[in-house]
Amino acid sequence: MPILEEPIKETLKLKNYVDGEWVASQGEVKDVVNPATGKVIAKVPISTKDEINAAVEAAKDAFPDWRRTPPVARGRCLFRLRDLMEQHFEELSRVQTMEHGKTIDESRGETRRGIENVEVAGGIPSLMMGCSLEDIAAGIDEYLIRQPLGVFGIIGPFNFPFMVPLWFAPYAVATGNCIIVKPSSEDPISQIKITELADEAGIPPGVWNLVNGGRTVVSGMLDHPDIKGMCFVGSTPVGRDVVYTRCGETGKRVIAQCGAKNFVLVMPDANLGRTVAACMTSFFGNTGQRCLSGANLVVVGEGLNEREYAAFYEKVVDAFVDAASRIRIGCGLDEAVQMGPLRDEGKKERVLGYIEKGIKEGAKLRLDGRNVTIIGDWPDTCFLGPTVFEDVTPEMTIGTEEIFGPVASVMRARSLDEAIEMIHSNPFGNAASIFTANGKWAREFQYRVECGNIGINIGIVAPMAFFPFSGMKNSFFGALHGQGREVVRFFTESKVVIQRWF
Numbered sequence: 001m002p003i004l005e006e007p008i009k010e011t012l013k014l015k016n017y018v019d020g021e022w023v024a025s026q027g028e029v030k031d032v033v034n035p036a037t038g039k040v041i042a043k044v045p046i047s048t049k050d051e052i053n054a055a056v057e058a059a060k061d062a063f064p065d066w067r068r069t070p071p072v073a074r075g076r077c078l079f080r081l082r083d084l085m086e087q088h089f090e091e092l093s094r095v096q097t098m099e100h101g102k103t104i105d106e107s108r109g110e111t112r113r114g115i116e117n118v119e120v121a122g123g124i125p126s127l128m129m130g131c132s133l134e135d136i137a138a139g140i141d142e143y144l145i146r147q148p149l150g151v152f153g154i155i156g157p158f159n160f161p162f163m164v165p166l167w168f169a170p171y172a173v174a175t176g177n178c179i180i181v182k183p184s185s186e187d188p189i190s191q192i193k194i195t196e197l198a199d200e201a202g203i204p205p206g207v208w209n210l211v212n213g214g215r216t217v218v219s220g221m222l223d224h225p226d227i228k229g230m231c232f233v234g235s236t237p238v239g240r241d242v243v244y245t246r247c248g249e250t251g252k253r254v255i256a257q258c259g260a261k262n263f264v265l266v267m268p269d270a271n272l273g274r275t276v277a278a279c280m281t282s283f284f285g286n287t288g289q290r291c292l293s294g295a296n297l298v299v300v301g302e303g304l305n306e307r308e309y310a311a312f313y314e315k316v317v318d319a320f321v322d323a324a325s326r327i328r329i330g331c332g333l334d335e336a337v338q339m340g341p342l343r344d345e346g347k348k349e350r351v352l353g354y355i356e357k358g359i360k361e362g363a364k365l366r367l368d369g370r371n372v373t374i375i376g377d378w379p380d381t382c383f384l385g386p387t388v389f390e391d392v393t394p395e396m397t398i399g400t401e402e403i404f405g406p407v408a409s410v411m412r413a414r415s416l417d418e419a420i421e422m423i424h425s426n427p428f429g430n431a432a433s434i435f436t437a438n439g440k441w442a443r444e445f446q447y448r449v450e451c452g453n454i455g456i457n458i459g460i461v462a463p464m465a466f467f468p469f470s471g472m473k474n475s476f477f478g479a480l481h482g483q484g485r486e487v488v489r490f491f492t493e494s495k496v497v498i499q500r501w502f
């Protein structure tokens with residue numbers, strides 16, 4: 001099948017967007033490489049401390065006028081942005097595939113989920129409403145209003161370059177705050193495109209800024225006294241030890257959504273065909289580079305005797321391996337392709353290291369994704385096929401740590417209790433799923449499991465824009481989560497007014 005036309009024709013020289021202007025950075029420049037083709041598609045600046053300070057200044061200056069703009073007018077800007085995103089839907093999706101490597105269908109899904117957040121934030125007059133009660137004492141009324149705080153920093157990860165900053169940015173702006181977005185320097189082009197559209201939608205200068213770069217920009221935000229809060233999505237060591245810790249020291253609000261290691265349970269009564277189909281996208285979608293990816297497949301023998309359990313286990317593993325071995329791998333702009341490359345060579349090396357470790361620690365390699373066959377004539381630098389280990393135990397490195405690649409670890413549990421214990425022994429708490437037709441088991445699972453996102457006969461538990469994107473344990477640091485009403489609370493201060501009528 002021919003590959004779709006590429007929207008990026010020549011190497012882009014990316015700039016920062018500050019105070020309504022596109023400005024060149026003085027910082028050093030890094031290549032953005034399409035991992036499927038190996039072509040350099042953009043040069044991204046690693047901005048300096050002075051440049052982040054200038055963006056904070058611009059955002060701070062824009063704040064007084066923007067917060068006085070009525071919420072309904074701010075909401076209209078977001079609906080215009082939503083319309084522009086719809087008009088550019090296919091281009092935005094292809095850009096994601098080019099800069100990240102994911103398949104075009106995965107990118108289209110990401111674009112849709114991102115736009116939904118802009119839509120929800122457009123309803124800000126209702127979302128931001130306070131409340132009131134008359135006669136808290138005779139002749140005295142009390143009411144609560146929500147007010148914006150000022151300037152917020154938004155730090156994105158590489159794996160969802162379009163969608164993740166939109167868990168925060170539209171709500172921050174809709175509530176009357178001003179923002180600085182720092183996309184991942186590995187794939188920053190989607191956020192450049194969104195910022196161009198935000199400008200076209202009429203969001204005033206200084207309200208929505210973008211500064212490219214890495215840790216200098218992040219620490220510049222963390223240390224800046226005029227930044228009121230930070231939204232971070234990325235790995236646990238950076239989210240917990242850098243962002244959350246520093247926000248605590250400097251008194252900033254913080255949401256830090258971090259790493260994951262997700263368990264998927266298959267109960268004996270599960271519909272095997274549908275379970276395995278759901279598991280393919282769960283474990284291998286986005287090439288396993290998803291905080292909601294299935295990672296540990298637990299075959300649970302609740303109610304089965306030894307012989308029955310052995311047969312059930314084999315049946316599940318055979319079906320899983322068979323389906324995984326048929327996934328078509330190649331360039332994401334080929335619509336026949338079901339799995340793209342990893343984001344870059346370094347990430348592939350890291351995943352290969354985990355495969356080596358799995359073998360060394362005694363897990364059985366049932367499907368080896370190394371030296372995989374690719375559709376098309378692409379350099380094989382970043383490609384890796386689905387890989388399945390059997391007989392993995394929770395103590396093994398591959399059963400415990402986040403691999404962030406297309407590697408599944410199959411585990412055994414004789415009962416639902418034992419499987420839940422396994423989940424709880426893991427330091428992360430992002431997502432967990434159960435496949436079963438038994439309501440009691442499903443209820444028990446959702447009631448007891450310490451994870452922020454629970455799937456019942458669903459493999460990827462991605463909350464809609466009007467629900468929070470939750471997380472527990474080492475997967476989340478903060479109090480309120482991204483998306484919907486919760487993030488509106490994060491971006492606003494409650495003020496209580498008590499009034500006596502003379």
Ligand code: NAD
Nearest residue numbers: 156157158183184214215218234235238257258259260291
């Ligand atoms: P990362 O932590 O390497 O980078 C995230 C962001 O932090 C990037 O913008 C990066 O430039 C910046 N950064 C990196 N090192 C830094 C440092 N030392 N100081 C300050 N800033 C720094 O994460 P990543 O590899 O881009 O993303 C993958 C991770 O994100 C995975 O762990 C994944 O599970 C997680 N993730 C979590 C969620 C969630 O909602 N829980 C969603 C998506 C991704």
